[in-house]
Amino acid sequence: xxxxxxxxxxxxVGIGETKFSSHREDVNQPEMIHEAVKDAxxxxxxxxxxxxxxxxxxMELFEMVHxxxxxxxxxxxxxGKDAFRLTTGGTTGGTLVGAADNLVAAGMYDTVLAIGFEKxxxxxxxxxxxxxxxPLWARKLQSGALTDSAAVKAIAEFGPxxxxxxxxxxxxxxxxxxxxxxxxxxxxxxxxxxxxxLMENSPPLIGDLRLIHMCSQSxxxxxMILSSEEKxxxxxxxxxxxxxxxxxxxxxxxxxxxxxxxxxxxHRFAARHLYERNGITDPLxxxxxxxxxxPSAWWGADWIRDFFLLEGDAxxxxxxxxxxxxxxxxxxxxxxxxxxxxxxxATAMVRVAEAAKQVRGNAGPHQIPGTVNHAIASSFGGTMxxxxxxxxxxxxx
Amino acid sequence: xxxxxxxxxxIIHGKLALPYTYFAGRTGSTFLTTLRDQRIIMGVxxxxxxxxxxxxxxxxxxxxxxxxxxxxxxxxxxxxxxxTVIRYQDKHLPRKPPFVLAMILLNGAxxxxxxxxxxxxxxxxxxxxxxxxxxxxxxxxTLLDIDHFxxxxxxx
Ligand SMILES: [Zn+2]
Numbered sequence: 001x002x003x004x005x006x007x008x009x010x011x012x013v014g015i016g017e018t019k020f021s022s023h024r025e026d027v028n029q030p031e032m033i034h035e036a037v038k039d040a041x042x043x044x045x046x047x048x049x050x051x052x053x054x055x056x057x058x059m060e061l062f063e064m065v066h067x068x069x070x071x072x073x074x075x076x077x078x079x080g081k082d083a084f085r086l087t088t089g090g091t092t093g094g095t096l097v098g099a100a101d102n103l104v105a106a107g108m109y110d111t112v113l114a115i116g117f118e119k120x121x122x123x124x125x126x127x128x129x130x131x132x133x134x135p136l137w138a139r140k141l142q143s144g145a146l147t148d149s150a151a152v153k154a155i156a157e158f159g160p161x162x163x164x165x166x167x168x169x170x171x172x173x174x175x176x177x178x179x180x181x182x183x184x185x186x187x188x189x190x191x192x193x194x195x196x197x198l199m200e201n202s203p204p205l206i207g208d209l210r211l212i213h214m215c216s217q218s219x220x221x222x223x224m225i226l227s228s229e230e231k232x233x234x235x236x237x238x239x240x241x242x243x244x245x246x247x248x249x250x251x252x253x254x255x256x257x258x259x260x261x262x263x264x265x266x267h268r269f270a271a272r273h274l275y276e277r278n279g280i281t282d283p284l285x286x287x288x289x290x291x292x293x294x295p296s297a298w299w300g301a302d303w304i305r306d307f308f309l310l311e312g313d314a315x316x317x318x319x320x321x322x323x324x325x326x327x328x329x330x331x332x333x334x335x336x337x338x339x340x341x342x343x344x345x346a347t348a349m350v351r352v353a354e355a356a357k358q359v360r361g362n363a364g365p366h367q368i369p370g371t372v373n374h375a376i377a378s379s380f381g382g383t384m385x386x387x388x389x390x391x392x393x394x395x396x397x
Numbered sequence: 398x399x400x401x402x403x404x405x406x407x408i409i410h411g412k413l414a415l416p417y418t419y420f421a422g423r424t425g426s427t428f429l430t431t432l433r434d435q436r437i438i439m440g441v442x443x444x445x446x447x448x449x450x451x452x453x454x455x456x457x458x459x460x461x462x463x464x465x466x467x468x469x470x471x472x473x474x475x476x477x478x479x480x481t482v483i484r485y486q487d488k489h490l491p492r493k494p495p496f497v498l499a500m501i502l503l504n505g506a507x508x509x510x511x512x513x514x515x516x517x518x519x520x521x522x523x524x525x526x527x528x529x530x531x532x533x534x535x536x537x538x539t540l541l542d543i544d545h546f547x548x549x550x551x552x553x
Binding site for chain 1: 409411413414415416417418419420421422423424425454455456458459461
């Protein structure tokens with residue numbers, strides 16, 4: 001892989017998030033985005049005068065708005081600024097942070113504002129996602145945003161009992177985290193004794209994927225301000241440093257040619273390359289927290305193995321021993337993750353934002369105990385796109 | 398003779414339904430309900446830069462100021478500041494061509510709004526022309542509760 005070290009260090013100096021919910025009738029799109037932008041500027045103690053460039057993104061076709069970056073200027077503050085619009089699917093929020101990281105690292109801009117948003121209740125998610133499928137081979141034969149591929153794989157490998165329990169345990173752990181996060185869209189207050197009932201009675205969607213396993217459709221926005229090392233140190237007492245990020249897209253959207261399907265998933269490929277080039281031999285030991293883009297409990301449970309380069313059932317043992325809970329060996333999604341809120345164009349950025357807040361130590365009621373020196377956040381796109389973003393408390397690598 | 402580049406090439410005809418809703422927000426909603434119920438046109442004033450925005454907005458994007466509560470009523474009469482003539486026909490267009498889309502600066506506003514201008518030969522529209530809103534007889538709960546604008550005096 002062609003890869004060069006960053007030209008200069010980049011720090012996160014401001015973070016803004018709206019509350020996530022199913023409906024935001026009280027605000028239109030630019031008004032909702034403005035809430036996150038204002039929050040990020042206040043967090044950083046900056047004004048729009050300090051911002052050199054704005055990168056803006058969401059899913060294509062979801063709200064049926066063409067070129068939202070232009071008319072959202074009323075909320076983004078991008079008037080007269082250099083600006084980009086990016087859209088890469090579920091990964092969009094991660095792509096926005098990655099692009100801002102690149103723009104600052106390259107020296108193009110000193111301070112970049114990245115904004116991700118979605119108002120899923122205004123659009124038709126499955127209608128939009130249908131466009132992803134190949135018009136010739138797949139468009140008439142697909143299931144929109146829903147799939148049970150991870151369930152099929154897990155049940156084949158570990159048997160239905162263990163696999164279904166692991167997915168439900170994962171789901172309840174995420175809900176317990178979500179209940180602590182004031183920005184959660186969905187926080188049910190689930191408890192362990194509901195597992196059997198939910199495994200049996202939650203409405204079935206596809207195969208063994210049930211409604212309770214799946215993320216929501218949310219409204220909300222996230223904004224982050226990234227600055228060069230020199231600026232970041234002037235603007236902020238404790239910037240969170242973006243050590244590295246990797247963006248990988250190498251799998252087919254649909255598994256058309258089974259024999260050609262790569263054995264190594266995009267997640268594992270991305271993780272392996274990122275850790276190798278940063279000299280990290282034991283990621284489970286190195287990182288203090290992981291914010292994962294987990295669109296369903298089945299995926300979340302399965303992907304732990306790939307992201308931490310684990311073998312066998314090591315990922316299941318982490319779940320079964322509740323080591324992924326706050327206070328555990330590897331807290332995953334103290335925010336509640338994507339199961340707590342999924343405003344898609346913002347979702348992947350929220351993972352980075354939440355990981356960065358954990359590093360700063362001011363995440364709020366869902367701040368995990370202990371010092372967080374090293375954090376990682378993942379992004380996932382429906383076409384098997386993976387972005388991993390590594391955050392550090394200290395500039396010492 | 399059949400173009401060999403096109404022979405034996407199958408073309409798929411598809412259609413995607415992409416329904417959507419749009420949340421107008423409280424600021425946009427207030428504009429629409431006062432237009433519908435009181436037949437008045439309202440804007441919001443940014444006290445930092447002293448500009449009145451019509452249609453209204455929650456934030457002055459130049460001052461980054463929250464202006465949502467600073468409502469002012471503007472006149473339903475104003476001046477044409479710019480216009481164009483739509484000369485082609487298509488399903489999405491609100492009138493049969495030729496018709497005029499004009500940017501109209503209402504008295505009391507600092508930003509022009511775009512609307513249909515009727516009652517004047519498209520070739521006789523001039524900058525500075527005084528025009529007034531003609532409200533729609535039945536409500537649509539949209540900006541089209543102003544059906545169109547028309548000149549207040551016979552054009553010269
Ligand atoms: Zn102003």
